[in-house]
Amino acid sequence: MSIQVDHVTKRFGTFTVLNDVSLHAQAGELIALLGPSGCGKTTLLRILAGLERPDQGRILLHGIEVTDQRITDRRVGFVFQHYALFRHMTVTENVAFGLSVLPQAQRPSPDKIQKKVDELLSLVQMRAMADRYPNQLSGGQRQRVALARALAVEPKLLLLDEPFGALDAKVRKELRRWLRRLHDELHITSILVTHDQEEALEAADRIVVLNQGHIEQTGTPEEVYENPATPFVYQFLGDVNVFHGRISQDRPSHDEASGQPPPEADASGEHEVTFVRPHDLELSLSRTTPTQLEAAVRFVITAGSRVRIELISKDSPQIISVELTKERYRDLKLQQGDVVFVHPKQLQVFKMPGPSSV
């Protein structure tokens, strides 16, 4: 079922949580709503579910307006961050709940309900735990039960509110891959709310980056990661070094070529900010081009698949973080205090309003 969010605005008191948000999801897509806490992503999800009403705007599911439709008529499955399982019911009873509350005429027979529950529990790999109570399960198991419970009513739309937020890192990683495989099997249009950029990049077909109640960028994980549309998206998706003013790439821009210092602010009152990802910075032990930044090694973290190095710039107190492959690090033989020369392989320049703060 396709989803259309049409100019939705929501306020709590004087605080605008969502400001004129529009969004479209194709049938069968898995979309991640990504943003920091308080950006309005959960509110948007709750509006889609019918748990909140928008102040303005419309929600269309499969082309039909549901803004005023009751929550029970929308056929959406909702998975909560803290599971919200019924703790006095067993796993089986929890999953069967959605079927057992159907009106008499539509309710399947107890045998059919049991069969359906068994199927769903097999799907979420919880068949062996069918008779347990929620507090006898681990967090990851509880969330799988919650997912099975949401799927029992055969929703046309699955909404997941930070489903793995309360789990530890390893389980989170496993579960999001599992969720992705499950989605590829079931093809239910799904919206995943998360503040974890890795989760969004790994699980979603498309990512919607939200910030302070508006959409910063919408695109595939590759698009938003490789071509962030705004400084916010750049900073939110992965680590980044921020340089005020323009720094040179391999091909020097005309500013550097003329040997002029970066402009503090141009006539329009804007200044330029350069964003470089740590793995897009290249280090060398001697100066090869005049525009390279000189910096000293502050410390080195060698644990992990790549080596992370923190540098301190010679000209300003700015900290620069660099990621190198192990081979490159061994070639350079860097020690704490060594002087290195930095130049970016890839960078992105944004114009920011207001004068430079450096």
Add this chain to the structure above:
Amino acid sequence: MALVLKQPSVLPGFGLTLGFALFYFSLIVLIPLSGLFVKTTTLTWEQFWHTVSEPRALASYQLTFGASFLGALINGFFGSVVAWVLVRYRFPGRSIVDALVDLPFALPTAVAGITLTAIYSSNGWIGRYLEPLGLKVAFTPLGVLVALTFIGLPFVVRTVQPVLQDLDMEVEEAATTLGANRWQTFRAVIVPELWPALLTGMAMAFARSVGEYGSVIFIAGNMPLKSEITPLLIMTKLEQYDYAGATALGVVMLVVSFVLALMINLIQWWSSRRHTAR
């Protein structure tokens, strides 16, 4: 397996506090209660049986325990509604209503009894409208029920309120997204969560009602075999210097109350174990 009473702990005080608790409990509860039993033993079995099974005593048990039980049931329902309204909704005067709930605790029971009698008597504010309908409240067993309901209210409200406050709204929302209507959500999700607290509140209201004296004697009319409660019967015996007879009735009340309290505890233990067992 050796019995380990004391586990080594960085927080000292187990021995001291357990000792004090036992001492205090003995002083305040056990010694007076055993005195009750000791005094009763001055009666022979025949005398004891005669005292506790005479028709007047049996009628008083029926009224005391019956009215207390009914009162607890009524409070179980209305007390939950009051708690629900106080927790879930914001309305002007809410904190005043919240404070008023404790009034039956704070009010001297005699004052409560006189007030209720004045209101429900045949020319009182409410009584005058009930009388033409054939409902006599004051000086009847119904009056006993009214008084016992009045004094039991805070127990249910005050035990249910915190549980309702802590009830996770998400669970209700989950039920709603799964298609449950309001009644199904209430029955399948909210009631099971409230049940243990509700039971505790009702048990406390019941226990309090069984021992209630002050507020009841004014409104009951105290007619033997009809509207006489057991505590009054005990008082009557005391006034006739029949101390052993009074304690015999006391023992009966004590044993019945204890058995009921134990049963409620067992039900609670069973219902909480059902979904917390490891």
